[in-house]
Amino acid sequence: MGRPSRAHERRAQIIEALVSCLRDFGYEGTTLDRIAERAGVRRPLIRHYFGNREDLLEQAVEQITLGYRQDYEASRQELPAQGRLAALLDYLFGGEFGERPHDDALIDNLLVIAHTSPPARRALRRMYESFEAVCRDEILHTWPELPPARVARVAYAIMCLA
Numbered sequence: 633m634g635r636p637s638r639a640h641e642r643r644a645q646i647i648e649a650l651v652s653c654l655r656d657f658g659y660e661g662t663t664l665d666r667i668a669e670r671a672g673v674r675r676p677l678i679r680h681y682f683g684n685r686e687d688l689l690e691q692a693v694e695q696i697t698l699g700y701r702q703d704y705e706a707s708r709q710e711l712p713a714q715g716r717l718a719a720l721l722d723y724l725f726g727g728e729f730g731e732r733p734h735d736d737a738l739i740d741n742l743l744v745i746a747h748t749s750p751p752a753r754r755a756l757r758r759m760y761e762s763f764e765a766v767c768r769d770e771i772l773h774t775w776p777e778l779p780p781a782r783v784a785r786v787a788y789a790i791m792c793l794a
Contacts, residue, residue, distance in 0.1 A: 643681050645671045647692045654741040659749075686751035693742065693755035697762050704766065717774040720767065724794040764791045 649670035653662040664685055668675040682688040708719045739756075746753040767787035771778065778786075 639681070642671075642673060642677065643691075646673065646678055646681060646688065647695055650688055650692055659741050659745045659752075686749065689742075689749075690751050690755040693759055696739075697759045701762065701766065714774060717770040720770045721790070724763075724790065760791055763794070764788060767791060 646667060649667045650662065652670050653666050657666065662685070664675050664678055667685075667688070668678055671678070678688065682691055704720065704723050707723055708716050711719050739759075742752050742756045746756050764787050767790045768783050771783050771786055775783075
């Protein structure tokens with residue numbers, strides 16, 4: 633029998649190293665060599681799991697978005713439909729959302745590089761669209777009679793504030 637796969641562990645190490653490098657060196661100073669050194673892996677392993685730096689960045693954002701969504705989903709599991717919008721607003725504005733300092737480093741860098749990097753712009757857009765969709769769903773659960781255009785405007789406004 634072969635040894636167990638360490639792919640999940642390695643991917644997490646590499647993403648953590650990416651975020652650490654972004655925090656310390658900014659996007660321009662975050663090279664695959666630096667990421668590999670911080671992760672304790674060889675550079676080809678990063679390419680094996682993620683491809684290039686932009687692909688790694690997109691995957692890191694996807695992982696962070698998933699983490700936030702899972703946190704929110706867990707916090708609202710036993711709430712009635714009418715309490716879910718309040719729970720979402722509390723999650724977004726009550727301190728839980730954005731509590732992870734390493735996520736802030738990644739998001740801050742994304743905001744800066746999104747102007748010049750299409751992959752960063754796509755990753756950031758997907759993150760916002762993901763949460764905007766959650767906002768729309770919760771608004772519709774609370775006020776199902778609202779016109780779709782109004783629901784979309786309110787959801788967008790909530791995301792802009794968050």
